[in-house]
Amino acid sequence: MTTLKDRFKQGRDARKKCSRGDHASTGKVNRDPVPLIKASSEGRVKSLVELRYGRMLVSPFTFYRGNALLQAHDLANSPNMGLVSPICGDCHLMNFGGFATPERNLLFSVNDFDETYPGPWEWDLKRLVASFVVATHDLRHGNSVEEAVCHEVVRAYQQTMLECAEQSTLHTWYESITYDDLREQARKNALEHVERAIEKAERRTHAELLPKISERDAQGRLVIRDDLPEIFHLHGSTTLLDADDDWLRLPDWQTHLDKFMREYRSTLQADRRELLSRFRVQDLAFKVVGVGSVGTRCLVALLTDEQGFPLFLQYKEARRSVVASYFKAKSRIKHEGQRVVEGQRLMQSASDLFLGWGTGPNGRHFYVRQLRDMKVSAEIETFDADTFTAYGGVCGRALANAHAKSSGCAALISGYIGKSDALAEALYKYAKAYARQNERDFERFQQACRKGRLHARSEADFAADYTP
Incomplete structure (x- = not known):
């Protein structure tokens, strides 16, 4: 030994x-x-x-x-x-x-x-x-x-x-x-x-964030408020996506999100899947984040429970690691979102309750976490x-x-x-x-x-x- x-x-x-x-x-x-x-x-x-x-x-x-x-x-x-x-x-x-x-x-x-x-x-x-x-x-x-x-x-x-x-x-x-x-x-x-x-x-709770980034639309629905260049709707008049962007050809984000959420749920442990099932998605918008991540695909979803209390989830694009570009190492993981999530779980003593991953439209990889919940820098x-x-x-x-x-x-x-x-x-x-x-x-x-x-x-x- x-x-x-x-x-x-x-x-x-x-x-x-x-x-x-x-x-x-x-x-x-x-x-x-x-x-x-x-x-x-x-x-x-x-x-x-x-x-x-x-x-x-x-x-x-x-x-x-x-x-x-x-x-x-x-x-x-x-x-x-x-x-x-x-x-x-x-x-x-x-x-x-x-x-x-x-x-x-x-x-x-x-x-x-x-x-x-x-x-x-x-x-x-x-x-x-x-x-x-x-x-x-x-x-x-x-x-x-x-x-x-x-x-x-x-x-x-x-x-x-x-x-x-x-x-x-x-x-x-x-x-x-x-x-x-x-x-x-x-x-x-x-x-x-x-x-x-x-x-x-x-x-920094979801309830505290709700009035800062959301509002009621003309039909009384709870939606995320556009705030350029930080937040905008994919197909809205203020979208910052390029005219030839493949996401602009998606007529209905809800269909694609439903498919994504099914895959994402499977990456959560059973009790967290049950918790997530008690929320419904109300709106989805593009969110610009950080310095190094600007321009990558990042979305924020507003979900609510039966009483109308909010949960904000962030879907962040996971691209090939810069380390992988310059250091040869064996990795069994093929999904970049899974790479981020498993790396985070391994390096932190505890991680976000809703941390998971999934595949978005056109095969892009994403990982999911809560938006801003008790996070401070x-x-x-x-x-x-x-x-x-x-x-x-x-x-x-x-x-x-x-x-x-x-x-x-x-x-x-x-x-x-x-x-x-x-x-x-x-x-x-x-x-x-x-x-x-x-x-x-x-x-x-x-x-x-x-x-x-x-x-x-x-x-x-x-x-x-x-x-x-």
Whole structure:
């Protein structure tokens, strides 16, 4: 039987293939980012690609968030210890946050799994530390904060992975970060942010959302309100779908939704299928989300129970993972929605009550979750330096929990990292260098937009086109 000591040694032995210092390398960055950005836009709604670019133009930080494919390309063939397991694939600091468990407890964890796929755990950690350096520049915190937060992320990951290695498999499986934990551990300057996040999450219910995005139509039916460019009906006068879009040739969304819902229900466990059966769909609209996902197919459905109380479900298109494009790994899963759902279930200690998947019109793959229910993200623009650094530690801890659970190899990873600052120093060098590369890529992206190679438009541009 392999002992814990043996597994730690196996991790240390992996340094012979890939030393911890090797992770300072930025990878394959001698390339033009524009063709890769264009490639990541293929298959999206054409008019909304311009909105995606408009959001990416806001700052180097939004640019970084908007294009996970670029960094995946750069990390291809970069050194790694040789352990392949499910990873997030787009692990920047804004893809962490709070959400409700089925028991209505508020947890903090990784909360975006669109790019999840088997890959090196180092890719997630590198994208995370680099995102903190890019954000540090965006928030103008200074070089001392840049170094402190990078080391805090890696040290938290390192310490948590060691703890996971030494505890039972079941303990690791159930491990979670609750907001009560964060409240108890927060320093005075961070406590206000935790309390505010809890209060905000408690208000973010379906009932609270109903009057904000819905209304009664002329016939008295409850419908979702168009709010360009964020929400619009597929066949309405304000649709942003292209004139030749295949979905515009669908005469009746209800027929297609009924077929989708039957498949989706089959991916839920029995008690949740029973719960879903108590709701009826009232309306369906297109919803534009995020930065990196803009232009992909995303729908929101308004359902109500017999008493008229609402449930909002989000149907989000699941495309091929950017990790799969640049890292060869075996995967038994052929449905991209299933890939997202199973990756999320494996990496989180608890997941959305209605998390499932299905196939939409013309064979597009989707996954389903609740819309906004008790979900909160960090308001990093309000963080002072100490709070920002502490947030880095929480993200590092959450990522280690996710990797330990998904891989079952916490001891190997911990043995590889060791107890020194060797990996933290290497990843700080990586993050600084990659942040500079990101700024160069952002400048080339700006130039491409100015010269017409790419076309960008803001939310205000879209809204103005449809203002009476």
